[in-house]
Amino acid sequence: MANIIDIAKRAGVSVSTVSRVLNNHPYVSESKRKAVQDVIDELDYTPNRLAVNLIRKVTRSIGVVMPYNNNQAFDQLLHGVLNRSVEYEYSVMVLPTKYDPQIELSYLNMLKNKQLDGIVITSRSNTWETIIPYTKYGTIVACEFTDHHEIGCAYVDRYASFLDTFQLLKDKGHSQVAFTTARGEESTSTSLIIKAYKKIFGDLPAGYHISDCHSIDDGLRVAQQLLNMEVRPTAVYANGDEVATGFYQYARSIQLKVPDDLAIIGQENQPVGIGLGLSTVDHKLVKVGEQAFDLVIENSQNKVKIPYHIIVRQSI
Template sequence: MANIHEIARRAGVSVSTVSRVLNQHPYVSDEKRAAVQRAIDELDYTPNRNAVDLIRGRTRNIGVIIPYNNNPAFDRMLSGVLNRSVEEDYTVTVLPTRYDPGKEIEYLTMLKNKLLDGMIITSRANDWPSIIPFTGYGHIVACEYTEFEEIGCAYIDRYAATLEVFRFLKNNGHADVAFTTARGDASISTRLTMQAYRDVFGEIPPGRCIEGCTTMVDGIEAACQIVEGKERPTAVYANGDEVAAGIHQYVLSAGLRIPDDIVIVGQENQPIGQVLQLTTVDHQLFRVGEEAFGLVTREPRGKVRIPYRIIYRSSSG
């Protein structure tokens, strides 16, 4: 395989000139640049990407830690990242963890090994003190709020959004409300939801927080617990429109009416929620991903809050 010394001889230039051309250095004459390019084409030379990246000091590759794929919320954030990466000619490496702390640290080590310029964490398994040391090797941006100055974040005020939903339900006569979550209180999102519930309704009664919900099937199973319980709540706040759709399906199959017998509120304004006319909280996760990309490539310690919006539809009466 040809090397830059052979290219230099064929083009009649110095090795340093070839290096500058390969690294897109601006201070090379058009004549010499053309000669080098001809030599590259004639010798069918392909530069070593890793070597070029080391010389440049950057890879134009951003890692995105994502717990699961095929999850509407995380996929939406990832779509925002990918949208900006195409516009700005970056490569994105998707790094699924299934909330394995060891796998997450393994991925963060890619920053130390100079395989990535930065990392976006959509959701994490490790605590921040375990993650912060890796900011010495590359930029790290979170898709949740963090007060640590070393970590930038594009985030939503999940507590405020949930508080508004619970207050809306209470003001409309609902004193018994259930809600679903994905991970239980291991998740900061769940803890904020629980806090908002307590601030509006008081302590959470047994059976009113249903964990492990991410899909429509999970929603059906959650609805089974809700509907078949001794005392049925009059409203449910689901942690996604797909989960809400599963609840919707089961409730109708049980002979109940929506919203007369039970009100269903979802999240993220997904197509299935639009079809079923579900009231939903749109956290604008696509924009969260876009802003996270902007931070990791330009302002890694910035803090950007993304506004939410509640879309009221017929499911809420």
């Protein structure tokens, strides 16, 4: 296999000139650049990109740590990162964890080994105390608020959005409100929504919070459970428009009218919810992903808050 010494000999130039050509260095004459390129083409030479990256100390690649790749919220965050990556000619590596702390650490070690320039963490399983030491190897940006100065973040004020949503339902005359989440109380987001619920409504009735909800099927399953309770909720705040759609479908199947018998509000303004006229809380996650990418390539530890928007349609 040819190497740059072989190319230099055949092209009649120095090894440093070949290196400059491979790295697109401007200070190479056109005649020498052409001679080197002709030999490269003749030998079908491909440089070792990892070695080149180590020399340049930049990979133009970032990683996106995300627990799942079939979740509407994480898909929107990734969409935002990809939007910017195309614009700035970066490659993106998707790093799924299923919330396994060891898998997450293996991805952080990719930063340590100079395989990535930076990492966007959409949702984490390790503590910040575990993650922060890796910031000396590259930029780490979170899609949640953190006051740790080593970590930049693009975030939405989730607690404020939960408060506003529950207050909206209360103002609509609802006091029996159930809600769903993706994870249990090990999740910061779940802890915040429970805190917001208690601030607006007081004690949380048994069975009015159900976790592990991600899809339309989950919404159908949970709706069957909640809407057959002796004291059933009159309103539901679902943790996604797909989950909200499951509630809508089950409510209609048992002849409940939306919103007269059951008010429904979801999250993230998905096409399925738009089509059904479901109210939603749009956390602008595509924008969060775009901003997170910007922070990574700027090596920034800034804290950037993205505003959310509650969209009221005919379901509440």
